Amino acid sequence: MYKGIGASPGIAVGKVLLFKKEDIVIESGAVDDVEKEQNRFHGALKKTREQIEEIKRRTLAEQQAILDAHLMILEDPELIGGVEGAIRAEKLNAEAALEKVMNMFIAIFESMENGYMKERAADIRDVGERLLMNLLGKELPNLAKLKEPVIIVAHDLTPSDTAQLDRENVLGFVTDIGGRTSHSAIMARTMEIPAVVGLKDITQHVKNGDILVFDGEEGIVLVNPEDALVREYARKREEQLQAKKELRKLINSSTISTDGRKVELGCNIGNPKDAKKADENGAEGIGLYRTEFLYMDRTSLPTEEEQLEAYKAVLEIMGKRPVIIRTLDIGGDKELPYMNLPKEMNPFLGYRAIRICLDRKEIFKTQLRALLRAGIYGNLKIMYPMISSVEEVRAANKILEEAKQELQHEGKDYASNIAVGIMVEIPAAAVISDMLAREVDFFSIGTNDLIQYTTAVDRMNEKIAHLYNPFHPALLRLIKLVIDNGHKAGIWVGMCGEAAGDKRLIPVFLGMGLDELSMGAGSILPARKQIQSLSYEEMKVVADQVLQMDTAEEIEKFVTKLCK
Structure with a gap:
């Protein structure tokens, strides 16, 4: 074994x-014709790009972002400039120059402590291997x-x-x-x-x-x-x-507990193709549409018209079902080279998400205009990420109102009554959720970052990964606080983080009174089956018991046993 x-x-x-x-053997030696070697390199770049584009066309939508990252490596000026420089300065052939530069990049990423970034060395190795095989004229398996x-x-x-x-x-x-x-x-x-x-x-x-x-x-x-x-x-x-x-028999059924409590099960998506998979798996809505994927794998910002088409495509697939579209959430682990964002010591605590949007209003307003125009094609809701204060919500809503006035002045059709909500993913937002509830139409709890910020644990750092824990009593108490404050103000409360699809926590969230859970497409039907077998009143007792427990270990053992 x-x-x-x-x-x-x-x-x-x-x-x-x-x-x-096949092992790749590189024969290095001095070359006389530098221009010929650089042309060979650029020819291999072109062929590699075409191959990855072809693979991308045949893959599932969720995988395409990974292949997009590979395409971005092929556009990296440091990679291209490094290989060209090695050919020119050291008279290396294209293969030897590429191997030297790729090995340098791989070594840099492999030396990083951040587990996620360390794993990205594999992407560079993958792209480099394909480039080398194309330079050598060999077929990849x-x-x-x-x-x-x-x-x-x-x-x-x-x-x-x-x-x-x-x-x-x-x-x-x-x-x-x-x-x-x-x-x-x-x-x-x-x-x-x-x-x-x-x-x-x-x-x-x-x-x-x-x-x-x-x-x-x-x-x-x-x-x-x-x-x-x-x-x-x-x-x-x-x-x-x-x-x-x-x-599969549950695709068209509702998600209702044994004693009549209805919970909406949504799906998290990154692009219009993902919406089809959500529909095929019985999603009752889209609980999170991550729009940053529209901004990636390109050299400039998407236009208003491009965004309109992407949002419209999802709305038309989902029909009358709600579609929550999150405004641009870049920064932290998501970078856009063409935006020239500053390098930061603590990017997850820095210039990102709503902070960028409120600072660079022209980018934010373009997206809001596209969302307002798309709203006429379905049941669209707008959600702001990374909110930490009432002031930010008011500032964002002010820009939204400006966008409405501009569209009205231009005579363009738009939805005037779109619901606006926020992601609750910063502890500050959870603590003042009673105040924020007066400003918005709904909350969606983003557990991925809420865990990270509540426990002060970098979720990408493998050395402290064991401390990143969805069962932490502080996290669960914050979630209950947000739900209660939302309901007191008469707004609904959902969840769109990874924890929303965790079968061990779903009974607790049902008992806490969550109105909506949004997860990956593959988790929807198992979650529906689970909730249909549970009593809301009994889970309220379970949730109360969990909230009185002292440790994450105690909570995890309790809910794991409950699910067996």
Whole structure:
């Protein structure tokens, strides 16, 4: 038995296909024709860009942001300038110059303490490998077409490898390296392919044709187990697949507890294509549309018309169901090179989200105009992120009113009565939620940042990751405070952070009185089934019990046992 990191849930039983890539051998030597080498480099850049664009066209919407990041690497002036400089100054051939510059970038990222940034070295390595293969005129291995169902075993799978996986014939994959935040793991969860990563040397212990059995949740991998174990895991897998089929029957049903408490289940999305998946999974609305993806993978700000089309597309898919669109939330871990944002010691506490929008009003107003115009096509609601004070809400609403007046003056159609809410993700906002509730139409609790700011834990830092805890008593008390203050003021309260889809916490949130939970598309039907089996009155008692507990460990044990 081997133990790794459960990266994507599900059980896989099948034959091994060892996936090995050809070693790239770089022959370096002085070149005379510098211009020829630079032209070769730019030719490889062009071909690589075209290949990634083609992969992107065939992938799911949720994966495209990762491939967009790869395209941005190919546009990086430091990369391009570094390779050109090495060819020119050191008379290196294009391959040697590229390898030198890529290795430098990879070393920089791998040395970072931030776990998320360290994982991004894999993206640079992926792009660099593709560039080198194109320079050498070699074909990259492709997992898009397989002859039979297999389990992929590899040292690592790059994001572009994962994006091309033949979903019909890949039963799952396991790798020597990687973590839960690696892009291959994120993609596996999106594609609903079971995966275990971080097994260290699993490639050394298997060969093609071996039988592999693994659990993508527990991280347990068995090589050539006894027939009885194979049958047991195969049975569990069939049970899981049958359970998924049963869940599909709930797509068109309402999310109502056994004693009549209705909860709206929304979906978090990043672009119009994601809305289709939300619809296919029975979403009762869009609880969070992250608009920053409209601003990424480009060299300039999106126009009002471009934004209008993106918002309109989602609204038309969702029909009368509510669509909450969050205004631009950049900064922190999301950067836009063309905006020349300042480098900061503490970017998560700095110049980001609503702070940028209130400072650079022309960017904010363009987005608000597009949202107002899109509002005529469906049930749109506007949500401001990173709010910490009443003053910020009033300032944002003032710009919204200016946008309305401009559109009216120009004779353009717009929705005049759009509901406006805020994300409650800063402890200050939670503490003054009674005051903020008088200024807005709804709250949506963003647990990802609320946990981070409440516990003073950088959620990307692997050394303190164990302190980033959704069961922390302070967090749960803040959530209850926000819900109570919202309801006292007559507004509804939702949640759009990762915790909203956690089956252990859903009973607690039901008991606290949350009106809406927004999550990933794949979590909607399991959450609906769970809530339909719970009593609101009984969960109120559970929530009260949880709020009296002293430690996160005590709370986690209690709610985990409750879910079994």
